[in-house]
Amino acid sequence: MNYYLSEELNDLKDLCAKIAEKYILPVRAELDEENRFPREIIKVMADSDLNGIYIPEEYGGVAEMFGGGSMALTVATEELSKACGGVAVSYAANALGAMPILISGSEEQKKKYLPDLASGKKLAAFALTESEAGSDAGGVKTKAVKDGDSYVLNGTKQWITNGGEAQIYTVIAQTDPSRGTRGLSAFIVEEGTPGFSYGKKEDKMGIRASSTMELIFEDCRVPAENLIAREGHGFLVAMKTLNKSRPGVAAQALGIAQGALDEAAKYASERVQFGQRIDSFQGIQFMLADMATQVEAARALVYSASRMIDAGERKYEKESAMAKVFASDVAMKVTTDAVQILGGYGYMKEYPVEKMMRDAKITQIYEGTNQIQRSVIASALIKETAAKGK
Amino acid sequence: MASIEVRKETCVGCGECVPACPFGAITMDDSLAVISDECTLCGACESSCSYGAIIIRTGETGETEIDQYSGILVLAEQRDGTIDHSTLELLGEARRLAEADESSVSVVLLTEEAGDWPAELISYGADTVYLAEDVQLKHFRTEPFSRIVEKLIVEKKPAVVLAAATTTGRDLMPRIAKNLNTGLTADCTELAIDPESGGLLQTRPAFGGNILATIVCSDTRPQMATVRPRVMKAMDPDENRSGAVEKIELSSNDLASRTEVLEFNPIDEAPWI
């Protein structure tokens, strides 16, 4: 389906497709096998200005080219995910890590940190999750205690994407235990700060090119000017960040699904059984038809949500959640179907679809589980209904 | 000057010529073929027209100068202390071509020390060996080599100059051709004398090997060509053949060069050629 992308977005899409073909496809199986971060590929992307597509020109980015950053991130992430979801998230997680600074940071903070992120000189990561704070993000226990002109951080963050590879971390910590979610604050912590170290690197089911690590803060002293916005704003900053980046995850799921669909359709056109191409059998045809329709529906949702954000809509958490929950569920189904269509070959690591199925699963879990997404959608719906009733 | 014409009265507008043109130079305008400036006078359309509506006229080649040029000059190449086999192949081909009009075959050799190479070249078909010997000619360098050969060509007026399509030949020959304002065809796989004009028909692959193009250099001399190695045949060496060796006088000017060879690193396989 033609979504009438602008010339610039089409350029972006083509560039990502070129990068995918030239740099990602040849190594994706290896990265998956070795749990290896695609440093060289991220550099190629940065050299082509891809790291700045969501950052305004005044901070070294090129967001104005695309009329915002959301649709650009979506298009780029989708295209990269067709080749490898792990590489794509390594790229997209930078935007996630930068988002708190972009949305709520001070002018000084933006000027200090965004240019290096735009140029790719540095990478970013967002650190919210803890062992006891997943869906219940308010349950964050990492403490940040004010001491003179610094804050001292103590605690452990878990499962941080780009952990160990990023230099700039936006960290949510508790500054006032008595105020629940209103007692959380957001901080910028740079790699190398004394007291900030890395824990274990996770051995994951999928998106294995992505580096997922523990972050350990032990009396880590962070300058007070690294506080984003104000004390107590951390939860809000985190939610705004997640709302804005959510289409990115949806786009990742969408790209993975498309990649799997392409593989399945191609295989079905070549595989001969009972003297016929298997795509001449209705059983397979119906599967492919459903897969294709679902992917297209997911695309329409993801693009609409992204366009809403770029258009300056103030409330979009319902649409953003819809895009994510639908696209990730579609990705899981389509990749599973793709393995099924490839049959025995689909189960073998020699063929790319089993990896796509393993990669797809996380999209139903992170950036807010699909259960949380459904709660968000329901809450929004209930509010709207109540408002109509008045 | 060569030209092409579509005869309006004869053209029926069948359009057969349009796809025949390898350069996309023909369009149909109201049932008449129109030939654009992309045309290179290759003649593919002329052959394709069943009605004879397309005529190519070759220009007047009445340059009397051309008559002053005769014979074939081969550029010899030495490598690893021997005469490169491609030189012998060229001599064999030159001999074969020279039979058509009983012209002479000469070879120019630029080297540090010729030893018995002149005799070898004569046994492989050369009538005359032009020899430039100097320590500064040990390695191929574009400027001295091109200067010396250009001077020789101006003096001896060969009708044809052949070199192997090696890195040396492909470096040197275009420079000489440009300086002498004459034509050069690269990487020929076939050479022949046109019985009508007496000129050299130079055939070579193009478009990545998808086609063979035959090229002529009708109005200028010499006609220069580089020839693909291992395509032509060397003749069996004949010890009894006789020939002359003529030394080329060199001045320091001839040997001046703005490039120098700093080192040579031999590599067993050269995959880039």
Add this chain to the structure above:
Amino acid sequence: MRIVVAVKQVPDTAEVRIDEERGTLVREGVPSILNPFDEYALEEAMRWRDELGGTVTVMTMGPPQAEAVLREAVSMGADEAVLLSDRAFAGADTWATSHTLAKAVEKMGDVDIVMTGKQAIDGDTAQTGPSIAASLDWPQITFVGFVRELNHESIVAERYVEGGCEVIRASLPVVITVLKDANTPRLPSLRGKMKSRKIEIPVWGREDLELPEHEVGLDGSPTRVVKITTPELISNGEIHHGEPEKLAKLLVDSLLGSEEQ
């Protein structure tokens, strides 16, 4: 450092097909691309500009649509572009082409080095580079597989020849032709794409270059094509059908040169 890169728009010869009946090239639907060898020359130019400072100017001689490859080069990082286009230039062989390109270099002035790819994949002559050098009366280094050093006075480059690698030093200004071994061409950047859409590309014709009619185009070409044929496909192969086991044995036997067939 002022570097000029001469590029060419060529049909993608990997996609060109032959009309077997007519014995002609089928050029319909064949995309036009930037000559692949020129991409490496362009990357080499940009690499040195990035290191030494200066500008990279791309130029091409061609019909108006050749502008596309100039814009592509700008999207990859070239600073400026100029199109040499004139009806009078059509039908040029390498003599006329290099003559025209050299005149453009002279018109630009103050050029330190001209780089171009080893050959164009349509003409395949590899003559244009050395001819430009002759026209400018500059030294040349052909078949450059690697540039070791470059400064305002000289260049040191590896020249890949039969049997090995020559290391050549030449004084500037100089013309070099570049092999695919020299580097890895960078991808376009988004900023580059934006620039390539907006940049104004001047067009220089015969009069702008002050070239007489008889020195350009068909009139300026000492060589011309008189015939085009398609090469005969000589097939000495055999096709066998049968059961996989039998075919496998047939194949192994023929590879081993066995008598049993």
